[in-house]
Amino acid sequence: MGADPAVTYKDAIARALREAMAADPRVFVLGQDVGKFSIGGVTKGLIEEFGAARVRDCPISESAMVGIGAGAAMNGYTAVIEIAYADILAVAFSSIVHSAAKLNYATNGQLRCPLIVRAPINRFSRHGPMGTEVTLSWFMNVPDLDIAMPADAAEAYWLLRHAFARPVPTIFLEDRSLNASSGPLGAKPKAPGRARTLRPGRDAVVIAAGRMAALARDAADAMAASKTPADVRVLSLGRVKPLDREAILEAARAAGRVLVVQEEPPLGGYGPAIQSLLDTLPASALKRQPALLARPETFLPYNREEDVLPSAETIAAALRELLA
Amino acid sequence: MGADPAVTYKDAIARALREAMAADPRVFVLGQDVGKFSIGGVTKGLIEEFGAARVRDCPISESAMVGIGAGAAMNGYTAVIEIAYADILAVAFSSIVHSAAKLNYATNGQLRCPLIVRAPINRFSRHGPMGTEVTLSWFMNVPDLDIAMPADAAEAYWLLRHAFARPVPTIFLEDRSLNASSGPLGAKPKAPGRARTLRPGRDAVVIAAGRMAALARDAADAMAASKTPADVRVLSLGRVKPLDREAILEAARAAGRVLVVQEEPPLGGYGPAIQSLLDTLPASALKRQPALLARPETFLPYNREEDVLPSAETIAAALRELLA
């Protein structure tokens, strides 16, 4: 098979997209500045390779762009919609929930809605409270909707590939702050879309997605190397929805101590959903109550958002407390 | 003081609205069919009493209607926006989250955003998957946003009055299926917006909001009267956000057994948020793991939505299991 070279997170996304377009002439791209000028870099070169009919620069009409994707799905096409940043999903909310996610249900399975909405999380780009948000919570409880939040290049690549095989819309919350991170893509996962153990460990498990999973690995590595070492497993959800209940329950049982970390406030997102799931275990299954590390109930400033977000340090501190 | 006559849920809302308009000339109403023809009945008579400048029939432009409310708030006005039914909040999502909820934060407190969005839950009206939804989950994790879900006439009245005193936007999820229910309004609560015990009980507590709280009371009453009686407390959240953490923790500690009931699927809403909160209690504080009764991860059909929603019977069954 040869070597498995490191690929950046951004290139991994670009590669999965390119491959899907090459494989299926009915895959096409909608977005702003996705053509000759690729604003985020992910669609670079696609217009030259696949033509302007399949790589379409759009007006500032995200609601219609998603609706167009749903309409195209009714005729067997798969649209990949690039949203400038995740906060903008708000203006497309109705199209995502009502037009796309409900299509299969409302038509009783007559029509399906494969559709991918790429919505980069823009945190640390200094865009302020309307330009840096994670936005997972808005969609977490909407049925028939997949949500991916890749933590590294391999997850990004395989989850995006997997999304093309799904009969439902996927919100693909890639994280711009991870764009330059890199790693090998590895072999095709046997069960794509399942949670992944980023790092084994027996004393506790951190469950997280996206950048928080990456930070949790840093925190766990640091704790393993510290003077009072701890052996912490990190479970990366990758695809947050459908939630990999089985993997979560298995990891929780095995470690007995669970820390969930998310960047959003504590009243929604995968954090409380996982805690709710863990309540289905008998009380004796865990050694401690599961803990949630989340940001306080506040929006994100453009300056010093890191002050309110979990960091490798606060993750480690929360783990120490859990292990105490 | 005299008698406290029974008032219907709908009239309670109408009364609170009328009183607010009478008290403050800068309160005004936006909606479709809120004027001469009051489609839901709540705004009936307001246009005659307060004039067409303050009771405004609008085009089908919910996003702009909420945005207009936010702009009016910047000049000291309070808009009460009637949305035809809660599902339609989806098209106003960006205006609610970005324009209204973030106003105070983004301007660093220079501008506040009192604003009330009345969004009736339309369940059982036979409007299908886009016309019967509860929609709380969409907003549960948005900071600086109040959400009310009144379970009875008294809650409806006092929570709406309270909303006018709040410096943040309120999403007022009144439930049309409760419109005809009635009860006395009671005296002004000492701490408006706090959770309310609808029914005392020592063996367990059901925590719920809106129609689910009303059904939980029925279930608890039936269990008290049954052959193997149980004494179940019902805590009605009323205002779901801010979440009354104190009351929830107190009730959980006191009863030792907690059932949370909600109509939405289990991955969002107040249910998981409450379970997450309960995880902050020491494991020994509760006799059993908290349980969540929610509808499965599915949308609502127009026919037989009751098949997938919690009922007094399934609530009672979940309680029996919790008490076993």
Added chain:
Amino acid sequence: MNTRPQRRNDVPPGAEPVEFLRLMWRTRLFEEFSMRLKKEGAVLGNTYPCLGQEALGVAALALAAGDAVFPSYRSRAIVFGKGATVEQHFREMIGAPEAEQGGREVFHHAAFPGIGVMPSSSMIGGWAPTAAGYALTQQMERSGTVTVCVIGDGSLGAGDLHEALNIAGTWKLPFVLMVENNGYQVSAAWSQVRAQKALAPYVAPYGFVTRPVDGNNAFDVFHSMAWARAEALAGRPAMLDCETYRMGGYSSHFGEPRSGIEGELAAWRARDPIAFVEDWLERHGGMARREIAAVRAAEAQAIAAAWEKAKREAPRRAGDARR
């Protein structure tokens, strides 16, 4: 199917005015029948009758089988025109599991994709983007077919409509916007919700060719759709601004919300779209009054029979949680 533009009011080859009449009676009688069913509690779904707007349905007869229609909730006529049957409708209204939507979506948003009847949305304006998306795929495949998006005039307020039209116009999609311009949005007269009654001025700048249509004249509707279809296929998205009037309540769950409309009702009653075609058939179509009456009778009988059949074949009793 003749899709080239025709002189208005001509009877085009391939479309018989008697077919217009059949479709219009089917529509009207179905609306009346289903309002009765709802009143009697025999069905669950609310109805949004298109009484007085029946002529709009003949637009479907100017379309090809591969053309798609995204109807509004008040588009019974065009849905029948595309070939959906009364019986299918009854099954949906009962909410039978055997129905295409399986009791999930309401009958006035029912989709029958096999015959080009596509889903609507409960969000007014929300199906304009999906219709544009469908039209985009028709353009990409060079299929020679078009998508018709039917909206009520109240949709003008909805941002989604504008986003979709701007894109459809800019991309020159094979897209026809057909407006059921009845001048009301539930209780609000058009002047309360927009600056001018016609929608064409709003739509033309997006890059649409537009045409005012007498929506109560089946001939005008038919020819206009044939014209619009040809325009759209030639890269000129088209808009038909069909002026008409709702001769009854907004829906079965509200009484008539408008007041002071007696004059309007009388004026529009004189423009009854069915009487218009019946007169034409008698004067120019060589049909006797008796033959004309038979059209109505046959439709009435078919509807009654379809109801009996739907009831029998979809025996599951409608649930109603409130009682």
Added chain:
Amino acid sequence: MNTRPQRRNDVPPGAEPVEFLRLMWRTRLFEEFSMRLKKEGAVLGNTYPCLGQEALGVAALALAAGDAVFPSYRSRAIVFGKGATVEQHFREMIGAPEAEQGGREVFHHAAFPGIGVMPSSSMIGGWAPTAAGYALTQQMERSGTVTVCVIGDGSLGAGDLHEALNIAGTWKLPFVLMVENNGYQVSAAWSQVRAQKALAPYVAPYGFVTRPVDGNNAFDVFHSMAWARAEALAGRPAMLDCETYRMGGYSSHFGEPRSGIEGELAAWRARDPIAFVEDWLERHGGMARREIAAVRAAEAQAIAAAWEKAKREAPRRAGDARR
């Protein structure tokens, strides 16, 4: 403040062309200065320079103090025109807790409500409804003031804009829509995203009076806003379609995304709005070249001083989590 309509290109009483020049230099020099700061890493916020569009700011000089402006993110000129200071801007860019937005909102969306500079939104089009809401309250109070909503031409795509304009037009709000029509939406030329360049045809049907404006001619901008304000107060919402050109990149965080624009740049360089006013002052305003040059020098000096002061008074170092 003169707000009655004037003949275009007249110098109105109460507004001195030298003030136009001051404001335009302040704007241009500030943009250049802050781009440099960003490049050097001295500030956090990205900048969206309005180079070449500086004349649009003089619209503020035709407004009354009580008038509100909801700017776009590229409206530095009109924000300065309303009285926000360079120093305030620097404080915002540093993200200092002492700044009005306290380091929360980005400087190009900063609100200074006390002087009528209202919040923008990161959602393109999203501030048109809030501006309409503010105008509604002005109408309800019969305040004799107006609200100006400034948008880039890319906003035409956004549904929120259309919803707001339809309402503003129908309700005859004291509302002025001012379009910074530079023909581009980041990398997309107008023809990629709409059917026609001018926005007036889209806006007029909503019930707006419209006027094409030479956005690089400060006199035209000034008089047009005076006209628009009077119209809006008289119950005729007004729209100014200001044609202009962005003489530089979209923002400090992307290089110039457009290609093949050399010809356009050259053509528009010949229409430099600052040179235009300077020429006018020399030819008709009785100012010597030296006096004219002193205007620029004074602004440059004031900006440098303001930066020094802002740095001193807002000493908290900007955080940058990535490094």
